[in-house]
Amino acid sequence: MAQVIALLTAPVLTRLYSPDQFGLLSVYMSVVAIVGAAATLRYEMVIPLPKRDGLAAHALALSLACVVVIAALSGVVLLAFPDAIASWLGYERLPAFSFLVPVGVLAIGTYTALSNWAVRQRAFPVIARTKLFQAISQSFIQIGSAFTPFATFGLVLGNLLGQSAGIGSFIRIFSRRDRAAFVGLDWERAKFLALHYWRFPAFSLPASVAFSASQYLPALILFSQFGAASSGFYLLAQRVGMMPASVLGTAISQSIYKNLADHRKSREAVGRAARVPVTIMAALTIGPAAFAAVFAPLIVEVAFGPEWVEAGHYLRWMVPWVCATVIFGAMTPIVAVLGFQKLGLAFQLGSLAASLLAMSVAGAMWGSVGAVAGFALTKAGSIVLYRLHMFHLIVINPFRIALSMSLQALVFVLIFVITKEIVDYDVLSELVYVVPILTGAALIYAIFVWTALRASRLSVGN
Structure with missing residues (x-):
């Protein structure tokens, strides 16, 4: 249903925005998607594997910690090399929406980790509802922004808020239903999981980034x-x-x-x-x-x-x-x-x-x-x-x-x-x-x- 909404709103958006404006959106989406693919270091793939929910909860916590670090690093890179990045894109300076990139990485990484916890719990209806909420939120904001003076920024902001939508629903449902699994989280267990499943960041991470790059680098x-x-x-x-x-x-x-x-x-x-x-x-x-x-x-x-x-x-x-x-x-x-x-x-x-x-x-x-x-x-x-x-x-x-x-x-x-x-x-x-x-x-x-x-x-x- 979420993709149906996205496809139905696409003819509206193409009549409200120009190909050039879509091009700017594609730059933001591409950078966020490629960096976001590395956000969890692929430890979210560990979440469905342990037999006990306690260990899986540590895998979720480890994934979210990685997301915060990667999002912060993406912000540091933007601040440290703005001219070089802008020059590669053919601009004198970075677009105004560049500061949204770390926030987008944080959003996409958090959603990815939480959705894998939902997979573990076989909560597929919850995943479907969050994706529907994402599609509705994104479409509403992007269409509405077309009638404002900051249309291009609104196009990008709509994408960001669409990625963020549903995170609150995951947290609310899981904190109520799976609270016991998250009691007693400690660093040693998380460290054990990080070392035990080292193959995920060693091999799955580069593969995931390469896959994301294959989707978005052409843009x-x-x-x-x-x-x-x-x-x-x-x-x-x-x-x-x-x-x-x-x-x-x-x-x-x-x-x-x-x-x-x-x-x-x-x-x-x-x-x-x-x-x-x-x-x-x-x-x-x-x-x-x-x-x-x-x-x-x-x-x-x-x-x-x-x-x-x-x-x-x-x-x-x-x-x-x-x-x-x-x-x-x-x-x-x-x-x-x-x-x-x-x-x-x-x-x-x-x-x-x-x-x-x-x-x-x-x-x-x-x-x-x-x-x-x-x-x-x-x-x-x-x-x-x-x-x-x-x-x-x-x-x-x-x-x-x-x-x-x-x-x-x-x-x-x-x-x-x-x-x-x-x-x-x-x-x-x-x-x-x-x-x-x-x-x-x-x-x-x-x-x-x-x-x-x-x-x-x-x-x-x-």
Whole structure:
């Protein structure tokens, strides 16, 4: 529901704010997201693991302490190197909203830690309510700020307050329901946890920062190389595509984390548990994704206005990346559950380096759209290869999964490319051909989904 609100308000915001203003927002969001990924030092991943709530409470306290330190350090860096940071962005001085960055890091880190406590307690309705509150708060403030003299600042402030919303609800609910777990917190136990789970900051932290950088660093590069408007177009494409995909992938990951952790003594059991949601999400996602890729520029122009059609060209090339993120979201916890931190780190760093290289080369040859295409396609390909390799490690045959996804992608892309060619060629008689083609596509889609659900039920039954 939260993402529905964000998507519904996006057409309003694009008619109230310019691409340049969105570009400034993207700078703030990118910096906060990348630094925020390091805020807990990944100790929030420890929270669901201990059998006793007392140890988990110490992991939560350790995570929150790290958040405070990282937020403070981000403020120190802004104060110490304002000119260098502004110069890299192409400004004479930092924007007025720069002082909000440490506050944003504090907000995003605190929410991340508390939401993992909610995962431990299986309080998924609480998480859903906080995300809904975040979306409503952010949308209300950003729309209202457009009619004030400080519209751009309000756009950024709305994002910050949206990140902060829900923290109070977590604290109020958990302090009442789980108060006993937090009695007797002491530094020695927290220190024990920090040392015992050293792999999380050693391997998961760089991987997490690299993942966040892969999501947000392109916006900073586009801002620096092609201007604020290009960064604004990327933010819209990301908001329409990648952000919902990341949220959905995270939700799937959180919902299955505890189940995977319970089976962590058997790689094969973990593999079977992860294969079910991957198969279902592939069947549900690939068809609509192919449609979106073919018609993205037209969809964006109609929904967000002709000024934003460039974002549609960005989105077209980002669709495979979006699709891969959603499909393999259930496999994210496997890194922590089975101790694949080194593999995860190697993938994130290698994927980021390859994607940035592709972005640089394609951007120099074909401009901003080429830069986005190079980055997104390289990222999508690396995700697919990484997850298929992980299936091999957890004793699941990756060939059948890859073959099924490739077949679905080929079928739907061909169908929708033919449909678009018909629409472009003859507007008067297009319905004679388009309606049967789309009806057939819907039938094929239903068959793929039914087959995936049936196979998943049989897998669970066995």
